[in-house]
Amino acid sequence: MGEGSNHHAIVFGASGLIGWALVDQLLGPYPHAGSFSKVTAVTNRPLTRSDAHWPEPGSHRPNLQLVSGIDLRHGDAAALAECLKQVVQDIESVTHIYYLVFTAVEDDIEEVTTNKGMFQNVIDAHNLLCPNLQFVAFAGGTRGYGIYAPGGTFTPPLTEDMVNNLPPSHAKTVVYPAYRELLDVARKGKKWTWCEVCPDAIVGFTPNGSQFSLALHWAQYLSLYAVNHGIIGSNPPEASNTAAVEIPFPGNSASANSPFSPVSSKTLARFMIYASLHPETCGDGRLFNVADNETPCKYGEIWPKLAKWFGLVGVGPAGNMQDQDNTLKVGELPQTTPAVTPGEYVAKYRDTFAKHGAVNAASGGVGVGSRQLDSVGYWLTFDRQMSLQKLRATGFEGDIDPVQGWLEALEKFRAAGLII
Ligand SMILES: NC(=O)c1ccc[n+]([C@@H]2O[C@H](COP(=O)([O-])OP(=O)(O)OC[C@H]3O[C@@H](n4cnc5c(N)ncnc54)[C@H](OP(=O)(O)O)[C@@H]3O)[C@@H](O)[C@H]2O)c1
Incomplete structure (x- = not known):
């Protein structure tokens, strides 16, 4: 000791x-x-x-x-x-x-x-x-x-x-x-x-849900999307649809491109x-x-990497989401959101999780935070990166790739039966 x-x-x-x-x-x-x-x-x-x-x-x-x-x-x-x-x-x-x-x-x-x-x-x-x-x-x-x-x-x-x-x-x-x-x-x-x-x-793992975990929210959406499009969970996997399946960023272009x-x-x-x-x-x-890296990143850069982990192709916002609306408040969605938000999609297909062995997904989601997390891609349209000068002056560890935390969380979600 x-x-x-x-x-x-x-x-x-x-x-x-x-x-x-x-x-x-x-x-x-x-x-x-x-x-x-x-x-x-x-x-x-x-x-x-x-x-x-x-x-x-x-x-x-x-x-x-x-x-x-x-x-x-x-x-x-x-x-x-x-x-x-x-x-x-x-x-x-x-x-x-x-x-x-x-x-x-x-x-x-x-x-x-x-x-x-x-x-x-x-x-x-x-x-x-x-x-x-x-x-x-x-x-x-x-x-x-x-x-x-x-x-x-x-x-x-x-x-x-x-x-x-x-x-x-x-x-x-x-x-x-x-x-x-x-x-x-x-x-x-x-x-x-x-x-x-x-x-x-x-960005991280929780064993039984979390009110405002964006990683869990998006992971459950991507997981169900991949299953519903025959990319994962098919038996045998070779029989699955091998054509590229695109999934648009759930937000607008201003949100996809703002540094944080x-x-x-x-x-x-x-x-x-x-x-x-x-x-x-x-x-x-x-x-x-506190942040993973002094260089800010953008959701539009992270999205394709998360989608790829599920065998999907993450692309930019849906066609009707190119407009930028800087007047939305936290939790608000624009009038013209695509037909289904991630939260609505997960609610609609929640039963699919258990059918594919993700037995803790139904009880271990984001709960009350779902709507606020759906709105992340719409109201966070402005630059909000933080200075890490004070953090670095303490002598604490240096920069890491911010995507690493997302991928580690995805692995843990799957191991814990929270996603397929
Ligand atoms: N999530 C984000 O991305 C984010 C970003 C910036 C800042 N923050 C801040 O970080 C802090 C923690 O947030 P988090 O994201 O870690 O939240 P979280 O995942 O939802 O965790 C909240 C914790 O509070 C506990 N809790 C809630 N009500 C309680 C009660 N009545 N008695 C005892 N424990 C209770 C919960 O316990 P049970 O699960 O056992 O009920 C849970 O462990 C908050 O101040 C938040 O504003 C979060």
């Missing part, structure tokens, strides 16, 4: 897009054997160890405790502290909190209140229980740069200082400023410090862990943009 063998990480939202990757990396073990001795993964919905698809236990990995059924919307900090004391072994030894819980609520202001309340309870409960707490890390996002306003708010590259200039009318609809405030108050007189990471689109900075959940998780082990340079409430 190394110098950090007394480190105990607790991950809230461990079944989610970022939380799953955090536990996966901690067990990896990242950054190296002995960095952590214990990992506690907390989920709301039930999840078993085998359904989670994390690495098998091993002497070089930290011990994992999986605690399910913790709904943070109920009760206060004292009640949560009591509950955690009962269900988490050695809760008092927790040194690092990674907070990745998010609940989407229809009304933005109510969403802020609900999410702030949950995080406040988690922090207050740990302040009561964990005298050795060292670091808290949470994920914000580019919503904090005002990207939900039609056409965006700031001229890119987006730099971390811009969050301070978010117009108040927008700032009150985003929970991240409230998180910063509550952490600054809660750490007064304590030994721990904190940081925030800012991802744009996050996606991040794989693996990179994001690794940086959160890295930051939490470098409190002097990454703590003190610092905010870091």
Whole structure:
């Protein structure tokens, strides 16, 4: 065991897009054997160890405790502290909190209140229980740069200082400023410090769905499209249709061609862990943009590579989608969308998954996030790439190919029975 063998990480939202990757990396073990001795993964919905698809236990990995059924919307900090004391072994030894819980609520202001309340309870409960707490890390996002306003708010590259200039009318609809405030108050007189990471689109695996996983949404669409066109799932495969099957980008050309900075959940998780082990340079409430590559990419470049993985030919937007409409808000679709969006297509053919052995696809989709994910190709029509200067100055790992994260997620989705 190394110098950090007394480190105990607790991950809230461990079944989610970022939380799953955090536990996966901690067990990896990242950054190296002995960095952590214990990992506690907390989920709301039930999840078993085998359904989670994390690495098998091993002497070089930290011990994992999986605690399910913790709904943070109920009760206060004292009640949560009591509950955690009962269900988490050695809760008092927790040194690092990674907070990745998010609940989407229809009304933005109510969403802020609900999410702030949950995080406040988690922090207050740990302040009561964990005298050795060292670091808290949470994920914000580019919503904090005002990207939900039609056409965006700031001229890119987006730099971390811009969050301070978010117009108040927008700032009150985003929970991240409230998180910063509550952490600054809660750490007064304590030994721990904190940081925030800012991802744009996050690409990765989740075992039982995720509210806003674009990779899962598009993967299920492409998978069913390939099956319905005889490209995959045919028996025998030789009998399948060998003619090229084109699939248009589900959006317009402005969205296909606007630069942005996606991040794989693996990179994001690794940086959160890295930051939490470098409190002097990454703590003190610092905010870091995190992406896979300093060179921005475009959905129009990624789409053909994803389609190819399914044996399809990804092409540009459908003919009637060449027009650009910069007035759409998040979640809005133009009047002239093609007949069927990815979400509608998946809903229509969902039964096909089980017929081809993808037994977890029906329950493990994107759920409430489906419409917002359908709209990604229509309202994200503006440049929104992030500066990675501050991230690179920390000494964290360098650039990787952003497509790698998509392809790794696709492999995992198939292995977990979420796509065909
Ligand atoms: N998805 C993206 O591309 C993206 C991009 C930028 C920023 N972000 C930000 O990243 C953060 C995490 O998002 P994500 O994409 O990882 O979300 P996600 O995949 O939907 O995960 C959310 C997690 O929150 C948990 N959760 C929800 N309600 C809960 C409750 N009442 N009590 C306890 N746990 C609860 C869920 O647990 P169960 O599944 O067990 O219910 C799940 O593990 C959010 O702040 C989000 O805005 C996401």
